[in-house]
Amino acid sequence: MLLLEFYEVTKVFRQGLLRKGKLEAVKRVSLEIRSKEIFGLMGESGSGKSTLGKIALGLLPPSSGEVLWEGKQWTDLSPKERLAVQGISQNPYGVFNPRHKIGYSLSEPLDYHRLLKDKEEMSLRIKEILELVNVDEDSLSKYPGQFSGGQLQRLAIARVLLLNPNIIVADEPTTMLDLTIQAQIMHLFKRIHEQKGVAILFISHDLPVVAALAQRIGIMYSGRLVEIGSTEEITNNALHPYTRLFLAAAREETFLEPQSHDSGADRGCIYCSICDQVVEICRQKEPELIRVGPEHDVACHLVNSGGNGDRS
Amino acid sequence: MKKYNLIIPAVLLVILVLTAFFAPYLTLHDPFAQDLDNRFMSPSKTYLMGTDDLGRCIFSRLILGTRVSLLIGVAVVSINTLIGTLVGLISGFGHKIIDSIIMGIIDILLAFPGAILTLAVAGILGPGLLNMIIALTILGWVSYARFVRGMVLSLKEREFIESARCLRFGNIHILFKHILPNCLGQIVVLSSMDMAGVILMAAGLSFLGLGVQGSFPEWGLMLNQGKDYLRVTPHLATFPGLAIMAAALAFNLLGDGLRDLLQGEEVHFN
Numbered sequence: 001m002l003l004l005e006f007y008e009v010t011k012v013f014r015q016g017l018l019r020k021g022k023l024e025a026v027k028r029v030s031l032e033i034r035s036k037e038i039f040g041l042m043g044e045s046g047s048g049k050s051t052l053g054k055i056a057l058g059l060l061p062p063s064s065g066e067v068l069w070e071g072k073q074w075t076d077l078s079p080k081e082r083l084a085v086q087g088i089s090q091n092p093y094g095v096f097n098p099r100h101k102i103g104y105s106l107s108e109p110l111d112y113h114r115l116l117k118d119k120e121e122m123s124l125r126i127k128e129i130l131e132l133v134n135v136d137e138d139s140l141s142k143y144p145g146q147f148s149g150g151q152l153q154r155l156a157i158a159r160v161l162l163l164n165p166n167i168i169v170a171d172e173p174t175t176m177l178d179l180t181i182q183a184q185i186m187h188l189f190k191r192i193h194e195q196k197g198v199a200i201l202f203i204s205h206d207l208p209v210v211a212a213l214a215q216r217i218g219i220m221y222s223g224r225l226v227e228i229g230s231t232e233e234i235t236n237n238a239l240h241p242y243t244r245l246f247l248a249a250a251r252e253e254t255f256l257e258p259q260s261h262d263s264g265a266d267r268g269c270i271y272c273s274i275c276d277q278v279v280e281i282c283r284q285k286e287p288e289l290i291r292v293g294p295e296h297d298v299a300c301h302l303v304n305s306g307g308n309g310d311r312s
Numbered sequence: 313m314k315k316y317n318l319i320i321p322a323v324l325l326v327i328l329v330l331t332a333f334f335a336p337y338l339t340l341h342d343p344f345a346q347d348l349d350n351r352f353m354s355p356s357k358t359y360l361m362g363t364d365d366l367g368r369c370i371f372s373r374l375i376l377g378t379r380v381s382l383l384i385g386v387a388v389v390s391i392n393t394l395i396g397t398l399v400g401l402i403s404g405f406g407h408k409i410i411d412s413i414i415m416g417i418i419d420i421l422l423a424f425p426g427a428i429l430t431l432a433v434a435g436i437l438g439p440g441l442l443n444m445i446i447a448l449t450i451l452g453w454v455s456y457a458r459f460v461r462g463m464v465l466s467l468k469e470r471e472f473i474e475s476a477r478c479l480r481f482g483n484i485h486i487l488f489k490h491i492l493p494n495c496l497g498q499i500v501v502l503s504s505m506d507m508a509g510v511i512l513m514a515a516g517l518s519f520l521g522l523g524v525q526g527s528f529p530e531w532g533l534m535l536n537q538g539k540d541y542l543r544v545t546p547h548l549a550t551f552p553g554l555a556i557m558a559a560a561l562a563f564n565l566l567g568d569g570l571r572d573l574l575q576g577e578e579v580h581f582n
Binding site: 057059079080082083086087089091094095096097098099100108109112113156159163 | 470471472474475476477478479480481485489490493494
């Protein structure tokens with residue numbers, strides 16, 4: 001079953017007095033998140049992966065294209081159905097209202113949406129979840145300022161889990177934490193995925209982390225989805241030149257530093273200007289995602305033309 | 313050090329509030345009783361602050377005047393805070409068009425010289441306690457609205473508001489449970505500072521004959537009645553002046569102290 005579907009989703013931000021400044025944060029991205037999977041969305045800063053995450057959370061409407069949550073449009077979802085999509089942000093220090101105690105912040109959504117009837121059931125559930133995320137119960141009477149980043153991230157995950165979501169959009173949840181804490185949070189994600197069977201859209205630029213967690217990976221570059229496939233395919237058999245560069249950088253292999261050169265055209269492949277394998281068609285036409293394997297799609301002309309992008 | 317900043321205003325305030333509360337029990341003489349045989353008496357044991365031009369006990373009148381000044385201050389500041397905060401919340405959180413309209417009105421109101429407009433309104437409405445309160449609130453709320461709007465605009469971008477949206481809370485809930493609690497501290501500081509201004513302005517209006525009138529023991533009015541005898545018997549105007557100063561000082565210091573306290577808190581939270 002498909003939890004979340006993107007069809008040709010584009011998000012354009014306009015700036016300036018006459019709205020002339022135009023930034024295509026996401027351009028014609030199509031992908032789907034399946035039930036109970038972890039999907040890793042990767043890309044460099046500014047590649048549009050966080051924007052896509054916000055669209056998935058219903059926080060930003062797409063400029064064009066269609067997004068479906070379990071087959072429904074956002075406007076057709078009731079507030080309770082919308083609770084099934086939850087997010088974890090990269091800054092755990094900011095997600096809790098500094099004026100409220102953690103106990104209040106955790107029970108607030110349950111109260112507001114009247115998910116549990118009596119107080120006893122609620123405190124039992126909160127206790128249970130706190131145990132799962134491994135945080136002491138006396139945290140409930142503390143303020144967010146009294147916690148470390150790692151603890152706050154656990155609490156943020158706890159608050160989200162209390163709502164029984166079927167998909168969690170985790171936008172670089174470990175970026176602001178130190179390495180040992182990062183590992184703990186990753187394990188926590190793995191554990192809740194196994195125990196709760198929740199699908200996770202994991203947005204990150206950290207390849208080893210994503211490769212260890214995700215079943216499928218999508219690579220974004222400059223707002224476009226350039227390659228998508230199973231983790232195995234992407235890590236062992238990457239076809240797009242950008243994915244290869246990305247993997248090489250992540251593995252700290254030596255790679256040719258990409259040289260920016262004039263692409264000569266603005267309607268061709270977006271990667272044209274730094275790609276080292278440009279052929280004529282790259283400057284003429286934007287590549288579409290092409291299926292190259294059962295679980296592998298690439299947006300590169302070289303794959304289509306049989307060149308296969310093989311690099312000697 | 314910060315903790316001690318609040319001691320002086322706290323002591324002053326406690327004295328003021330207790331005085332206002334127990335005013336009828338603290339007066340030594342009937343504040344309204346005229347005694348033409350004992351006019352312009354200097355401070356003595358029977359008349360702690362002397363008597364005025366009609367032989368009324370200045371001390372007793374000051375005591376009762378505390379009630380009037382605090383009442384006006386509290387009434388005006390409460391109304392200002394309430395209206396200003398509400399308008400600011402709506403303006404900052406509402407749609408861009410609503411925000412533009414409200415801010416347009418506020419900018420127009422702010423373009424008036426405040427004191428003159430207050431004087432004009434007080435003049436049109438005529439003297440009296442209620443009219444004075446109306447005159448002081450007509451422009452008073454504007455600065456609150458601007459201030460609160462600014463805070464809402466910056467709070468709106470904070471991460472916990474985005475998470476609140478993810479948790480699918482309604483706008484009203486987000487506004488009153490998440491944004492307002494984060495503004496309250498600053499609003500209290502502003503109110504405290506404003507209180508000082510309102511007490512001064514109220515005394516000023518009464519002094520000019522646009523506020524409370526007649527034999528009512530209002531500090532500004534007493535100042536006005538004493539000013540004619542300033543060279544002969546300066547205590548007639550001095551004591552009311554000192555009372556006004558003490559009240560204004562107390563609220564200003566309170567505002568300063570609270571602000572320092574809040575700043576410390578902000579550091580702690582971020």
